[in-house]
Amino acid sequence: MTNHFLNHQLERPMNKTELIEAVATRSKTTKTQTTTMLNGLLEVIQETMASGSDVQLVGFGTFSVTERASREGRNPATGVTMTIPAKKVVKFKPGKALSDAAASVKKTNAAKSTKPKQTEKKK
Secondary structure, three states: OOOOOOOHHHOOOOOHHHHHHHHHHHHOOOHHHHHHHHHHHHHHHHHHHHOOOOEEEOOOEEEEEEEEOOEEEEOOOOOOEEEEOOEEEEEEEEOHHHHHHHHOOOOOOOOOOOOOOOOOOOO
């Protein structure tokens, strides 16, 4: 089954509306049903992580909350040294299937570096 959403990611990131449309098409559900399910999924993930637990989706990845230690930083505008406080941050570790899928993506011209190639100077 060819899906026009598969070619979509070569142009720009997929947004939530486009994701809902793609899932609704694949699951043969309405967009309203899919929206309700996706919003429910996101709420459960958020609530689970807020309670301090990880969310592991085998083959896809693991969402976790970790503590980032305080550190010294520098205000880029003034150059003044300051302490950046410790905080909790969300981390995502992709599963093997997702990592393998990402590794198989071919680079497009847009994804390649736009840095000009250096040429040798002629003597």
